Amino acid sequence: MKHPSHIKVGISIGDMNGVGIELILKTFEDARVLEFCTPIVFASNKTISFQKKHFNSPTSFNGIDKISQAIEGKLNVLNCWKETPNTEFGKPTVESGKFALLSFKAAVEALKSEEIDVLITAPINKQNIQTDEFKFPGHTDYLAKELQGESLMFMVSDSLRIGLLTDHVPVKDVSRHITEKRITQKVNSIHDSLIRDFRIGRPKIAMLGINPHSGDNGVIGEEDDKVMKPTIEKLFSQGKMVFGPYSADSFFATEAYTKFDAVVAAYHDQGLIPFKTLSFGQGVNFTAGLNRVRTSPDHGTAYDIAGKGIADHSSFQKALYEAIAIYRNRNEYEQLSQKPLKKLSHKI
Structure with missing residues (x-):
């Protein structure tokens, strides 16, 4: 089983016009969280930098172009696009849906290939994310198609x-x-x-x-x-x-x-x-x-408070801790199941 700090946590940003990125920045303000995992956000330096500046967030991050470059003890941002999308807080737009999907699909591919160990998904808008390649009512149904299990x-x-x-x-x-x-x-x-x-x-x-x-x-x-x-x-x-x-x-x-x-x-x-x-x-x-671990907060995009800096990150942080705990529990269970204790032989 991996040491807790070696657990790679992939994070999709959800709808950037909602509260997703704000939740991510707030969660990793506390550097102690980085002792439990190596987080990798599927987005771009420019996208995260824009919101970091908007919220005057003290959270620092490390920009990378491939997952193997991720640094332990840092919030890593994987550059998944070169464009600079237009952020319009509180509005579900075609553009915000497009980049929510790009982030999510890239994260799922990394999960499937075991480049990340668990996935945390920030909230999406179920309407503006719909495309010819994504016709699902939410994250769960897409994951059911892409991963193994029921x-x-x-x-x-x-x-x-x-x-x-x-x-x-x-x-x-x-x-x-x-x-x-x-x-x-x-x-x-x-x-x-x-x-x-x-x-x-x-x-x-x-x-x-x-x-x-x-x-x-x-x-x-x-x-x-x-x-x-x-x-x-x-x-x-x-x-x-x-x-x-x-x-x-x-x-x-x-x-x-x-x-x-x-x-x-x-x-x-x-x-x-x-x-x-x-x-x-x-x-x-x-x-x-499913054969991979995915969690998310128990709320939606919260457009009504997006961009105001007042979003509560408790549920997102809980989703992070829960994913790590489940991953560790599952690994421990599988190891115990595969290696039953040998019976002790006693000499008479």
């Missing part, structure tokens, strides 16, 4: 972990996406991630019902009785500690979530509303189930 949107904080059965799916289409196959695949991904990435020996997982009151025995929809319950019972019979479905409207208010290692929500807002209410600013979006 991706899972896993929101994590110190007190709560929420996985989603469906993520960027219209509410009207949610129920038809929730099948025995999908439930099984997502629960297995969460179960494996809790063991590999968070080092939890025997995870306990709670499932939230699809309908209000989990369908009230078929009075408010049949999906919970016909799909959710039988699948949960099947998973439990296979040795996984999976329970539910629980009525989502009271599950968090009664703090029932504290009794579980993870909660599985049926759809995006069912999981994200309680997560952001309980953990906003301290939460992390982790793409579990």
Whole structure:
């Protein structure tokens, strides 16, 4: 396993008209953060310099033209373009979408080729990043295509972990996406991630019902009785500690979530509303189930405060620490799995 300071952290800048670069600069103002990793920002010297000057940031950086030139103990900026893009804080433009995509794709390629160990993605705008070569509702779906494994949107904080059965799916289409196959695949991904990435020996997982009151025995929809319950019972019979479905409207208010290692929500807002209410600013979006580690802050581009110098970098910093911790946990788990302790032989 690599020494912590040798872990190369790739960072995509997101939409430069949002708060992404501000978060990066603020995170690395504290030089002690550099003791944990070697950060590499996929952008350009000019792009970072412009915002460094705008925010009067004391953060220094080292410009490089290839990743092998990265220096430990420094914030490194990999020059991915020669142009000088026009920054318009608070406005999603075609240009800011173009460079957000350039940064993200370059970082993903480096992740795939193992030139970086983990990836932190600053927030993008899901509309202006769309092109003929990028037709995805977000980072997660693109990563699922480019990397190995089955991706899972896993929101994590110190007190709560929420996985989603469906993520960027219209509410009207949610129920038809929730099948025995999908439930099984997502629960297995969460179960494996809790063991590999968070080092939890025997995870306990709670499932939230699809309908209000989990369908009230078929009075408010049949999906919970016909799909959710039988699948949960099947998973439990296979040795996984999976329970539910629980009525989502009271599950968090009664703090029932504290009794579980993870909660599985049926759809995006069912999981994200309680997560952001309980953990906003301290939460992390982790793409579990893939062969590489990627995290991001739990918020968007924040155009309303972009350029004002008031963005809170707590979630971005948490995403950085979480990625490093997951990477180390995963490495340790894989090493232990590949090299089981030899039985001691005793002479009689």
